[in-house]
Amino acid sequence: MKRFAELIRKIDSTNKTNLKVDALTQYFREAPPKDKVWTIAILSHRRPPRPVNTTLLRTWATELANIPLWLFEESYHIVGDLAETIALIIPASEEDSEKSLTQFLDEIIGLKKRPDEEKRDYLHENWTALNYYERFVFSKLITGSFRIGVSQKLMTRALAKATDIDIDVLAYKLMGNWDPKTITFQKLILEENEADYLSKPYPFYLAYAIEYKPEDLGDVSNWFAEHKWDGIRSQVIIRNNELFVWSRGEELVTDKYPEFEALVEALPNGTVLDGEILPFKDGVIGTFNDLQTRIGRKNISKALLKKMPVILKAYDILEWEGEDIRNLAFVERRKILEKLHTEVKREELPLHLSETIEFSNWEEATQERERSREVMSEGLMLKRKDSPYLVGRKKGDWWKWKVDPLTIDAVLTYAMRGHGRRSNLFTDYTFGLWDEEKEELVTFAKAYSGLTDKEFRSLDAWIKKNTLERFGPVRSVTPHHVFEIAFEGIALSKRHKSGVATRFPRMLRWRKDKKIEDANTLEDLKQLIPKPDKAG
Amino acid sequence: MHPAGHIIGSSQIRVEHKGEVWVFTGDYKTEDDGIAVSYEPVKCHTFITECTFGLPAFKWQPQSEVYTDINNWWAENKDEGKTSVIFGYSLGKAQRLLRYLDTDIGKIYTHGAIENMTEVIRPLTAMPETTRVTRETTKDQLKGNIVVAPPSAHGSTWIRKMVPYVTASASGWMTFRGARRRRAIDKGFVLSDHCDWHGLLESIKATGAEKIISTHGYTDIFTRYLLEQGYDARTEATQYEGELGEENKEESNED
Numbered sequence: 001m002k003r004f005a006e007l008i009r010k011i012d013s014t015n016k017t018n019l020k021v022d023a024l025t026q027y028f029r030e031a032p033p034k035d036k037v038w039t040i041a042i043l044s045h046r047r048p049p050r051p052v053n054t055t056l057l058r059t060w061a062t063e064l065a066n067i068p069l070w071l072f073e074e075s076y077h078i079v080g081d082l083a084e085t086i087a088l089i090i091p092a093s094e095e096d097s098e099k100s101l102t103q104f105l106d107e108i109i110g111l112k113k114r115p116d117e118e119k120r121d122y123l124h125e126n127w128t129a130l131n132y133y134e135r136f137v138f139s140k141l142i143t144g145s146f147r148i149g150v151s152q153k154l155m156t157r158a159l160a161k162a163t164d165i166d167i168d169v170l171a172y173k174l175m176g177n178w179d180p181k182t183i184t185f186q187k188l189i190l191e192e193n194e195a196d197y198l199s200k201p202y203p204f205y206l207a208y209a210i211e212y213k214p215e216d217l218g219d220v221s222n223w224f225a226e227h228k229w230d231g232i233r234s235q236v237i238i239r240n241n242e243l244f245v246w247s248r249g250e251e252l253v254t255d256k257y258p259e260f261e262a263l264v265e266a267l268p269n270g271t272v273l274d275g276e277i278l279p280f281k282d283g284v285i286g287t288f289n290d291l292q293t294r295i296g297r298k299n300i301s302k303a304l305l306k307k308m309p310v311i312l313k314a315y316d317i318l319e320w321e322g323e324d325i326r327n328l329a330f331v332e333r334r335k336i337l338e339k340l341h342t343e344v345k346r347e348e349l350p351l352h353l354s355e356t357i358e359f360s361n362w363e364e365a366t367q368e369r370e371r372s373r374e375v376m377s378e379g380l381m382l383k384r385k386d387s388p389y390l391v392g393r394k395k396g397d398w399w400k401w402k403v404d405p406l407t408i409d410a411v412l413t414y415a416m417r418g419h420g421r422r423s424n425l426f427t428d429y430t431f432g433l434w435d436e437e438k439e440e441l442v443t444f445a446k447a448y449s450g451l452t453d454k455e456f457r458s459l460d461a462w463i464k465k466n467t468l469e470r471f472g473p474v475r476s477v478t479p480h481h482v483f484e485i486a487f488e489g490i491a492l493s494k495r496h497k498s499g500v501a502t503r504f505p506r507m508l509r510w511r512k513d514k515k516i517e518d519a520n521t522l523e524d525l526k527q528l529i530p531k532p533d534k535a536g
Numbered sequence: 537m538h539p540a541g542h543i544i545g546s547s548q549i550r551v552e553h554k555g556e557v558w559v560f561t562g563d564y565k566t567e568d569d570g571i572a573v574s575y576e577p578v579k580c581h582t583f584i585t586e587c588t589f590g591l592p593a594f595k596w597q598p599q600s601e602v603y604t605d606i607n608n609w610w611a612e613n614k615d616e617g618k619t620s621v622i623f624g625y626s627l628g629k630a631q632r633l634l635r636y637l638d639t640d641i642g643k644i645y646t647h648g649a650i651e652n653m654t655e656v657i658r659p660l661t662a663m664p665e666t667t668r669v670t671r672e673t674t675k676d677q678l679k680g681n682i683v684v685a686p687p688s689a690h691g692s693t694w695i696r697k698m699v700p701y702v703t704a705s706a707s708g709w710m711t712f713r714g715a716r717r718r719r720a721i722d723k724g725f726v727l728s729d730h731c732d733w734h735g736l737l738e739s740i741k742a743t744g745a746e747k748i749i750s751t752h753g754y755t756d757i758f759t760r761y762l763l764e765q766g767y768d769a770r771t772e773a774t775q776y777e778g779e780l781g782e783e784n785k786e787e788s789n790e791d
Contacts, residue, residue, distance in 0.1 A: 013723055013724075068761075068764065071761055072592075074591070075592060079593055080712075084712075084713060088592075088593040423713075424712060424714065
């Protein structure tokens with residue numbers, strides 16, 4: 001544990017990517033193999049399930065610190081991180097623990113089934129046997145989300161440096177379902193492994209947003225365009241008469257989309273498709289909000305399947321007849337995909353093709369992009385016809401060209417303290433729009449990005465001086481500030497108080513020139529909801 | 537006036553009227569920093585206390601350990617051929633840092649604002665030799681040495697001369713990982729000129745006061761806790777910047 005805690009401390013005490021990679025590389029060279037597996041698992045969000053709920057964690061930490069529970073809660077709101085709060089309030093320790101990271105994780109996994117009394121004793125014993133930083137790391141292992149500024153990509157880079165294995169090969173090895181408890185470092189990283197191949201997806205190729213004008217991409221005839229669908233990016237794998245559905249977050253989500261079982265029959269073994277899972281009801285593509293009803297559910301009931309069926313809008317094929325064809329030109333891959341689609345097409349089959357569009361000039365492309373909201377897309381994707389399917393986010397061959405966001409002027413009504421680097425600053429805001437009588441502000445969205453650090457600080461200071469009421473970590477503030485809120489999509493919603501759901505709202509501008517009377521109404525917002533186009 | 541131990545010259549004020557004694561602390565700390573005259577508890581009936589760090593999350597290490605950490609950090613940076621830049625307020629924190637930096641490691645350079653303040657303080661207390669960073673100071677002269685600068689120097693053009701450099705801040709706020717990351721500082725040393733949670737509670741106890749008025753910091757939380765402990769406690773709005781406290785003062789300096 002000491003070595004792992006030291007690694008996290010090093011990563012946490014620098015803002016420089018190179019230093020983080022160096023610290024990780026050194027760790028991957030020196031740590032015991034089993035600890036390395038766990039470190040990879042933790043940094044790729046494969047933590048063990050939480051053995052203790054946070055209410056009990058708080059209560060037990062509070063007992064050790066000998067403070068009232070409310071004081072712990074207040075401290076937590078200010079510190080902004082549960083594990084950090086626990087580590088801070090528990091008295092300094094004189095003891096020392098020599099247990100390894102693996103031993104800690106084995107214990108934490110075993111803890112889940114123990115009675116509360118034992119859990120409590122275990123936590124008390126270990127909290128007091130670790131120094132401040134180890135206590136923080138230990139608590140993080142228990143509470144979960146290990147977000148310390150290391151992406152999986154960064155970790156893979158360090159692992160590649162430490163093992164001399166190609167970074168793309170490593171990215172492939174780290175995907176999929178492996179269990180850190182049972183797998184060895186040898187098997188996971190060092191060994192070539194055929195048996196695991198069956199369910200393994202390919203690393204997704206991700207696009208950057210277009211930087212200037214599409215004209216800068218040169219001759220339009222070198223490019224295919226597609227609409228950019230707003231669903232869940234997924235890979236659908238058919239191998240050995242089995243179906244595997246992977247989301248972009250490298251999560252195996254096969255169970256959530258039972259309608260895709262039909263593809264096992266329809267598609268030949270050795271087929272991997274890349275596409276977007278979209279809600280598709282009554283022959284019309286739905287909104288992301290519609291899809292939300294499927295994403296959150298653990299049990300997919302028949303009623304829900306009927307109410308909100310999904311399709312795969314396929315745009316690429318990565319494996320065909322068991323061969324990895326990612327190095328073929330996009331135009332060649334598309335030929336295979338389109339031929340396959342024509343052969344298997346049936347009305348009830350949840351497999352649709354994302355049509356490619358060719359233009360004779362960029363103006364035509366611009367006009368097509370304008371149409372995006374009508375066809376329920378977020379804009380266009382531009383893909384170079386001769387491009388291979390690359391690994392990760394790469395510039396050059398694929399570009400996102402989203403439509404400009406929708407915007408509305410809203411009033412700041414509530415504020416909450418942020419987390420991580422924004423702890424102790426009020427940076428998470430709630431915004432309201434006027435009701436019909438322009439008397440009351442109705443909450444319509446939350447946003448916490450889009451302002452500069454300086455603007456956040458000045459707004460934070462204002463909030464602290466203009467608080468009306470406190471509700472735990474949330475404060476209501478005097479309606480005074482108007483912000484231009486931008487968002488990607490909009491749809492009617494029963495789950496929102498305002499009756500409207502917006503997608504990815506954020507602050508575009510602080511409208512200091514506007515008074516609250518100048519803010520928009522809820523009715524103005526509803527006017528922005530697109531009328532779906534049947535043809536989409 | 538009684539010493540408050542916050543910075544050199546800082547005082548508490550004791551007022552007595554018809555046998556009733558009130559003490560107003562201003563900013564204070566209980567740990568003796570060897571520069572300011574040490575804080576002394578003053579018996580009173582009503583104690584008006586600051587509570588900048590009035591949360592149980594704040595718990596200071598003994599300062600000798602922090603100084604050792606700072607000097608080790610400096611020595612490590614020197615080994616890597618880098619210049620160490622440490623931020624602290626011009627009055628108070630800067631002199632504390634200067635006093636305890638280990639000049640066997642290298643030379644101490646200072647930002648103009650800190651050098652000016654230190655010149656005023658030199659006749660009052662022992663300070664090591666320092667060199668002002670001027671236009672003529674070269675990169676090579678700075679290399680491996682330490683530069684003490686006010687927080688406002690962070691991110692300024694002035695600091696470019698120090699490349700390659702590593703930054704640190706010495707402040708009670710460095711308790712929070714988020715506070716350090718927000719400022720994009722490489723290293724945080726928890727070193728404060730205020731009381732930590734226990735420091736506040738012990739000071740209150742030592743005064744024997746029953747009425748406690750909190751002026752700035754996490755006043756609401758601190759007062760609620762004191763009420764539960766049986767004190768007659770309340771908060772008082774002052775010209776201090778309330779809970780914005782030291783943190784935002786420091787941050788606004790950066791702009």
